[in-house]
Each structure stands twice: as C-alpha cells, then as structure tokens.
Amino acid sequence: MSDITPINPDTQELQHVSVLLAEAVDLLDVRPGRTYIDATAGAGGHLSEILKRLKEQTNPAVVESTQSAQSQVIGIDRDEDTLSRLRNRLPKEQVQLFHANFTDIKEVAQQAGLSTVNGGILADLGVSSMQIDQPERGFSFNKDGPLDMRMDKSQSLTAWDIVNKWSEEDLANIIFEYGEERYSRSIAKNIIRARPIETTLQLADIVARSVRYSGAARKAQHKRKSKGDGGKNFDSSHPATRTFQAIRIAVNDELGSLKKFLEEAVALLEPDARLVVITFHSLEDRMVKQIFRQMALSCHCPPRQPQCTCDAKADLLIITKKPIVADSAEVLANIRSRSAKLRAGIKIG
Numbered sequence: 001m002s003d004i005t006p007i008n009p010d011t012q013e014l015q016h017v018s019v020l021l022a023e024a025v026d027l028l029d030v031r032p033g034r035t036y037i038d039a040t041a042g043a044g045g046h047l048s049e050i051l052k053r054l055k056e057q058t059n060p061a062v063v064e065s066t067q068s069a070q071s072q073v074i075g076i077d078r079d080e081d082t083l084s085r086l087r088n089r090l091p092k093e094q095v096q097l098f099h100a101n102f103t104d105i106k107e108v109a110q111q112a113g114l115s116t117v118n119g120g121i122l123a124d125l126g127v128s129s130m131q132i133d134q135p136e137r138g139f140s141f142n143k144d145g146p147l148d149m150r151m152d153k154s155q156s157l158t159a160w161d162i163v164n165k166w167s168e169e170d171l172a173n174i175i176f177e178y179g180e181e182r183y184s185r186s187i188a189k190n191i192i193r194a195r196p197i198e199t200t201l202q203l204a205d206i207v208a209r210s211v212r213y214s215g216a217a218r219k220a221q222h223k224r225k226s227k228g229d230g231g232k233n234f235d236s237s238h239p240a241t242r243t244f245q246a247i248r249i250a251v252n253d254e255l256g257s258l259k260k261f262l263e264e265a266v267a268l269l270e271p272d273a274r275l276v277v278i279t280f281h282s283l284e285d286r287m288v289k290q291i292f293r294q295m296a297l298s299c300h301c302p303p304r305q306p307q308c309t310c311d312a313k314a315d316l317l318i319i320t321k322k323p324i325v326a327d328s329a330e331v332l333a334n335i336r337s338r339s340a341k342l343r344a345g346i347k348i349g
C-alpha cells in the first residue's frame with residue numbers, strides 16, 4: 001500500500017486518498033441549512049467534499065437575509081495528531097472538530113449545541129494512510145516501529161501489551177476471530193516462544209515464518225502447485241496482514257465501537273436524515289449489514305406468529321440493497337479501495 005500512496009510535493013507528507021468519495025457524499029444528499037457529522041474526519045477528504053457541495057448550493061443572498069440556510073458541519077476523530085493537521089487546513093468557521101471516539105457522537109453533538117442531526121452522518125472506518133505510513137504509530141508491517149497501534153494515544157492498551165502479555169489462547173482467539181487467520185494457533189504459539197517482541201518488523205517476521213512453515217500452509221501450497229496454477233492464485237498480500245488487522249481491532253475495540261456508534265448515530269438522526277458507512281473488511285461489513293437489517297424491520301415478533309403483536313417500527317430504510325464498491329479505475333488508482341463496501345440508510349420517522 002505504501003508504494004502507491006501519493007506524496008504531497010509541497011510538504012513531502014504522505015497523503016490519504018479518500019475512498020468512494022463521490023458515492024458516499026452523493027448518498028449523504030448534502031443540502032444547505034442542514035447538519036452533517038463526519039465521524040471519522042481523517043485527512044478531511046469527505047469533509048471537504050461536504051463543505052464544497054454546501055458552498056456550491058448556498059445562495060449568498062439567502063444567507064445574508066436570513067440565517068435559515070446556515071449549515072453546520074462537524075468532524076470527529078479519535079486521533080489527536082490527525083485532528084491537529086486538519087485544524088490547520090479547514091477553516092473553523094466552516095467546521096467544528098472534536099477529538100472523541102465516535103461512540104460518543106451524542107455527547108459531541110450536544111457540545112455542538114445539537115440534540116438531533118437533520119442532514120446526515122458519515123463513517124469511513126479503519127485507519128488512514130497517514131497513520132499506517134508513520135512507522136512510530138506501529139500499524140505497519142513494512143516499516144519498523146514500536147508495537148503501538150493505538151488510534152487514540154491517550155488510551156493505555158497498546159499492541160505491545162497484547163503481544164507480550166496475553167495468553168496463547170486469547171492471542172489465538174483474536175487472530176482467528178478478528179483476522180480470520182487460519183494459522184492463528186501456530187502464530188500464537190510462535191509469538192509466545194519469541195517473547196519479548198518489541199517491534200512491528202519482529203512481529204511481522206514471526207508471523208510470516210509461522211504461516212510459511214505451518215504444515216497446513218505447506219499442504220495448501222503443494223495442492224495449488226499440483227493443480228497447475230503455479231501459485232498464481234495465491235493471496236499475494238503480506239502474510240502478516242491478517243494478524244496485524246486482528247491486533248489493531250483488539251487494541252482499538254473497533255467492533256465494539258462500531259456497534260455502539262451505529263445505534264447512537266441512528267438514534268441521533270431526524271426523519272429523512274442519512275447514515276452512510278464505508279467498511280474495509282468482512283467483519284465490519286457483516287456488522288453494518290446485520291444492524292441495518294435489524295433497524296429496517298418493522299416487526300420483531302417470532303417469524304411463525306400469524307399476527308404482529310410487538311408494536312415495533314422500522315428506524316431505517318436501507319437505500320443500498322447491495323453494498324457499493326469501488327470501480328476498477330478507483331481500485332487501480334488506490335489499492336486500499338479494493339476492499340471497501342459502502343452501505344447507506346435513511347432514518348424513518
């Protein structure tokens with residue numbers, strides 16, 4: 001990923017390329033006079049697009065004569081470094097930025113003077129290229145750095161704690177569950193043997209060797225070769241990808257946060273306002289799909305019950321029957337987009 005990440009020629013800083021930018025902001029249906037929250041502000045790509053569309057549609061005469069066309073835009077990120085970069089770039093008259101976990105979106109809205117959101121809420125999950133490409137943040141298996149992986153540096157749990165303190169069973173379980181890694185047991189065993197592990201490259205090497213030398217991996221490789229594809233169809237991503245993903249999810253409690261965020265966000269939306277979510281791996285997408293489906297149900301009675309007695313009502317109208325994915329041009333230009341899935345819904349009154 002790092003070899004295709006563009007570098008800003010002025011600052012020499014690594015840049016994050018927003019994924020499904022037009023599609024996500026189209027689905028937010030940006031209109032002047034409404035409030036929008038970008039719950040994962042990151043490099044500000046989606047935020048800037050929201051601001052641009054508001055500006056394009058705002059008639060200066062209307063704004064001057066009444067305050068009715070006044071829009072409010074809020075950005076949230078749990079990474080203070082990311083936010084301070086954004087504060088330098090985005091004018092504070094146009095966007096209010098908050099350092100918070102998006103699980104606290106309701107409290108953030110209250111601080112901004114809002115009890116509901118009448119425009120929409122966007123979340124573009126995971127980490128940014130800037131975070132991955134800074135070795136000192138500890139997210140990268142390609143560049144050496146400390147085992148950190150915290151999006152919010154004020155939290156105490158780090159990747160080092162998980163790698164060096166957790167039991168073999170707990171490690172194997174998260175690598176299997178959050179990384180969907182079939183060699184989780186041998187990776188966990190080799191991590192325990194190699195302790196203490198201090199850096200990302202040390203960990204990546206242990207994982208790569210565990211995968212390469214595991215009996216199951218050798219058998220699978222042999223099978224592919226005997227099928228005659230010469231290993232062509234072998235997943236070419238780095239062998240540590242899944243383990244790093246698993247540890248990162250555990251450090252940042254990404255799935256627990258996502259569930260709480262989705263519930264809080266839908267509760268905060270006014271009727272007709274929108275929720276747009278971009279995910280980057282199957283665990284996140286499955287959770288968004290299931291929670292959206294649950295919220296779209298207008299009856300929670302047992303399926304065989306002949307008549308509804310539950311008095312429930314649907315909270316969300318799903319407007320993406322299938323998730324939207326990046327087209328081949330976007331994947332070619334930004335490899336990170338290949339695993340992105342976008343789902344959106346409209347709050348029902």
Ligand SMILES: C[S@@+](CC[C@H](N)C(=O)[O-])C[C@H]1O[C@@H](n2cnc3c(N)ncnc32)[C@H](O)[C@@H]1O
Nearest residue numbers: 018040042043044045046077078079101102124
């Ligand atoms: C993929 S980037 C977003 C990029 C952004 N949409 C853009 O176009 O520049 C994800 C960002 O979300 C932040 N993030 C991830 N989980 C979060 C959470 N639970 N609460 C707040 N921010 C979070 C990360 O720190 C990161 O900056």
